[in-house]
Amino acid sequence: MGSLADVLDGKIEVPYEIIPHFPRSTVQGHAGKLVFGYLSGVPVVCMKGRFHYYEGYPLWKCAMPVRVMKLLGVTHLVATNAAGGLNPKFEVGDIMLVKDHINLMGFAGNNPLQGPNDERFGPRFPPMNEAYDKTLIREAKRIAKELGLENIVHEGCYTCLGGPNFETVAELKMLSMLGADSVGMSTVHEVITGRHCDLTVMAFSLITNKCITAYDSNDNPNHEEVMDVGKMRQDVLKLFVQSIVKYIKQTEDSINP
Numbered sequence: 629m630g631s632l633a634d635v636l637d638g639k640i641e642v643p644y645e646i647i648p649h650f651p652r653s654t655v656q657g658h659a660g661k662l663v664f665g666y667l668s669g670v671p672v673v674c675m676k677g678r679f680h681y682y683e684g685y686p687l688w689k690c691a692m693p694v695r696v697m698k699l700l701g702v703t704h705l706v707a708t709n710a711a712g713g714l715n716p717k718f719e720v721g722d723i724m725l726v727k728d729h730i731n732l733m734g735f736a737g738n739n740p741l742q743g744p745n746d747e748r749f750g751p752r753f754p755p756m757n758e759a760y761d762k763t764l765i766r767e768a769k770r771i772a773k774e775l776g777l778e779n780i781v782h783e784g785c786y787t788c789l790g791g792p793n794f795e796t797v798a799e800l801k802m803l804s805m806l807g808a809d810s811v812g813m814s815t816v817h818e819v820i821t822g823r824h825c826d827l828t829v830m831a832f833s834l835i836t837n838k839c840i841t842a843y844d845s846n847d848n849p850n851h852e853e854v855m856d857v858g859k860m861r862q863d864v865l866k867l868f869v870q871s872i873v874k875y876i877k878q879t880e881d882s883i884n885p
């Protein structure tokens with residue numbers, strides 16, 4: 629049992645507090661450690677705890693770990709999040725492979741790449757139309773089928789709001805009209821920062837609650853439910869990510885034997 633970070637071989641845990649200038653995790657369920665180790669023989673680094681705008685950090689700081697990973701030699705970023713399911717076909721516990729995102733905070737002029745551009749990481753004006761690697765999405769779908777998960781794995785568009793409140797009914801109706809399938813408070817800034825420094829990116833949402841788009845509903849989204857569904861799906865997610873990482877390693881080895 630435990631999260632993916634807990635089952636790495638040869639695990640080394642580095643608390644965020646001892647990494648200079650690193651932010652601290654403040655969210656319940658986000659432990660605050662970088663965990664290094666091997667997953668099926670593949671060297672990986674996992675974040676036990678990510679950073680969000682609602683914690684009071686600017687977006688560039690929320691996404692700083694991605695640049696640290698780049699400097700450590702990481703080539704692929706697998707970003708995961710808990711999200712509300714806006715697409716009515718999604719059920720609680722389903723997985724949505726992110727094929728695109730809507731950077732709503734960017735619409736309001738808030739972007740992790742704001743400020744002087746550091747050319748050592750990437751260009752001033754990075755493209756974002758191919759942010760999510762198409763091959764990895766295709767292979768993730770194949771893996772889902774192999775694992776018998778095809779009925780719970782979908783593809784869709786994620787959007788990130790600043791939080792920390794969950795959305796109003798009117799906001800959710802608007803997001804649905806814009807084409808969003810899942811709604812969260814993370815990932816977009818990490819993906820933008822990752823693509824800026826040329827990491828290959830894939831992302832998926834675990835649908836932890838159905839978004840409430842009717843005024844006569846008596847349900848309320850809450851963080852406890854989000855964490856419970858995360859725990860309930862932990863083993864499936866571990867297996868899924870493990871298989872994706874194995875695929876990435878195989879393709880890398882065939883390119884650079």
Ligand SMILES: O=P(O)(O)O[C@H]1O[C@H](CO)[C@@H](O)[C@H]1O
Nearest residue numbers: 708709710812813814851854
């Ligand atoms: O941190 P992630 O996985 O995105 O979790 C999502 O769920 C939390 C709210 O319950 C927020 O942090 C939101 O972003």
Ligand SMILES: Nc1nc2[nH]cnc2c(=O)[nH]1
Nearest residue numbers: 710711712811812813854
């Ligand atoms: N913004 C947002 N974030 C979430 N994280 C988990 N569920 C939700 C949700 O419904 N909305």
